[in-house]
Amino acid sequence: MISLYKSFRAAKPFPYLIIDEFLSQKKSKELLLALQKEKFTLKESDLFTFWQSSELKENPRFLKLARVFRSSKWKQRIFEMTNISISSEIDLFGSLYQNTNHLLPHDDQLAGRKIAFVFFLNTLKKNQGGRLRLFQKNNVRKKITPVRGRLVLFAVSSRSVHSVEEVYFGKRWALSGWFHG
Amino acid sequence: MVNPWHEGKEESIFQVLTKEGIVTLFDFLRPDESAALRKKRFSFRKKNYVLQGKYAEALAQFDDDFLRRIAQGKMDWKVLRFNHQDYIVRNDKTSFKKGVYAIYQLQDWDDSCGGYVVFVDEDGNHIRVQSRKNTLTIIKNPISFYVKYVNHLARGKREFLLGNIRCHL
Numbered sequence: 001m002i003s004l005y006k007s008f009r010a011a012k013p014f015p016y017l018i019i020d021e022f023l024s025q026k027k028s029k030e031l032l033l034a035l036q037k038e039k040f041t042l043k044e045s046d047l048f049t050f051w052q053s054s055e056l057k058e059n060p061r062f063l064k065l066a067r068v069f070r071s072s073k074w075k076q077r078i079f080e081m082t083n084i085s086i087s088s089e090i091d092l093f094g095s096l097y098q099n100t101n102h103l104l105p106h107d108d109q110l111a112g113r114k115i116a117f118v119f120f121l122n123t124l125k126k127n128q129g130g131r132l133r134l135f136q137k138n139n140v141r142k143k144i145t146p147v148r149g150r151l152v153l154f155a156v157s158s159r160s161v162h163s164v165e166e167v168y169f170g171k172r173w174a175l176s177g178w179f180h181g
Numbered sequence: 182m183v184n185p186w187h188e189g190k191e192e193s194i195f196q197v198l199t200k201e202g203i204v205t206l207f208d209f210l211r212p213d214e215s216a217a218l219r220k221k222r223f224s225f226r227k228k229n230y231v232l233q234g235k236y237a238e239a240l241a242q243f244d245d246d247f248l249r250r251i252a253q254g255k256m257d258w259k260v261l262r263f264n265h266q267d268y269i270v271r272n273d274k275t276s277f278k279k280g281v282y283a284i285y286q287l288q289d290w291d292d293s294c295g296g297y298v299v300f301v302d303e304d305g306n307h308i309r310v311q312s313r314k315n316t317l318t319i320i321k322n323p324i325s326f327y328v329k330y331v332n333h334l335a336r337g338k339r340e341f342l343l344g345n346i347r348c349h350l
Contacts, residue, residue: 046271046299046327100295100332104270105231138231161231166266168333 004081013136014159017081018144022119022151029148032121032173034061035094048103050164053094056175066092069179078115078179084155086114089180097130097172103164105135113156114181120146121173130172135161146172183247184208191250194319198251198281202321203308209285209317218243219287223260234269236328237262243285243342251319252281256344260287263296263331263339271301271327282320283344289314294335300326 008017023031038061040051056062057070068074070088078086089112097103108116124130124146132152134142143165144152154160156178164172187194187206198204210218223239243258261269284298290312298310300323310318331339 046268046329049330100334102330102332104268104330107232135231138229163231166330166332 005083008082008153008155011142013134013141013161014154014157015082016134016142016152016154019151019153020147021149023149025149028119028121031062031065031119031175032148035121035173035175037061038094040094040096046104047106048101048164050101050103051096051098055091055093057090057092057177062092062175065175066090078153082115082153082155084114084181086179086181091177091180092175093177095172095174095176097164097167099167099169101164101172102166105133105161105163107158107160108156108162108178109158109160110178112180113178115179116154116156116160116162117177117179118152119175120148120150120152121175122146122171123148124167124170124172127168128170128172129165129168130170131165133163133165135163146174182210182214182245184211188247191247195251195253198319198321202302204251204319205311206317206319207311207313208315210315212315215315223262225260225262232270233272234267234328236267236269237264241342243344248283248344252283252344252346254346256281256283256346258342258344260340260342261328263328265331265333265335267328267339268295268330269326269328271299271325277323277325278345278347279322280345280347282323282326283342284310284318285342285344286310286312286314286316287340287342290339291334292329294332294339295329296331296335296339297329298326298341299329 008015038053043052057066132144133140225237225239227237229235238259241258241260300308300320
């Protein structure tokens with residue numbers, strides 16, 4: 001856990017963690033199948049075009065995951081990994097990016113948000129796009145490829161400028177949200 | 182410069198702009214003038230501020246008595262160029278200059294490639310500008326605007342003229 005904390009703090013351009021195999025391939029696949037049963041709405045603005053589910057934290061198909069994320073054990077684990085205290089309040093939704101869908105750089109700052117997370121439910125090749133990109137000033141400093149079972153956490157601050165690269169083909173399925181403080 | 186069928190209609194165009202807040206003039210320039218403008222070379226400067234926008238711009242001359250009579254003064258013009266992955270986001274934090282804005286389309290453009298222009302009016306309505314070649318759109322007192330991200334379906338560069346005058350109709 002100490003090494004994860006060090007890794008989190010030392011990460012550039014801002015504190016983040018990549019936890020591969022956060023859930024087993026089987027469980028991740030089950031979550032993907034569950035998400036594919038949800039209704040998605042096209043979200044479109046100057047900043048983004050992608051498909052989003054409704055809030056999932058009370059949804060029976062995702063209750064198990066939501067309970068993990070709201071548990072005392074998880075709060076303790078997050079504190080050990082990041083030195084950031086979170087509450088039981090979370091936001092959890094599903095996202096789907098298809099051909100040309102994207103999310104432009106922004107910092108996620110909104111009252112109460114402490115840590116942002118993305119849990120990838122499928123794997124994309126580099127040429128498919130859909131990578132999570134972390135920025136330092138006006139340049140991409142880190143690209144994180146979607147890999148099934150991979151959980152990405154990052155601290156929300158004025159520095160946490162990130163984007164989702166345009167998807168060129170295929171589909172990018174993920175569960176995303178925030179841990180509040 | 183202006184297509185003959187628009188000439189002499191400045192007063193009625195001004196009245197529509199004042200009442201409706203937006204006017205769209207198709208086939209604005211004579212075809213030879215429109216073609217000449219498209220061939221013109223500009224000295225572009227790149228802008229790369231990820232939280233605001235990524236594009237290139239150059240100063241442009243696009244002003245005549247016809248436009249002055251509608252906008253009630255001389256407009257400042259620039260040409261904006263967008264490649265794949267370029268955009269301008271709506272940023273209410275920046276001081277968006279109040280006044281009359283105009284977009285002149287240098288080319289036909291497929292909006293499914295992104296790159297389309299949207300103005301937001303005082304009531305929060307999002308008004309998408311026509312992306313047809315040789316079309317001039319004039320809009321009164323928008324509160325902000327954005328240019329949608331240009332996606333990988335785009336073939337070639339997206340260019341249009343953006344005019345502004347600080348006045349209140």
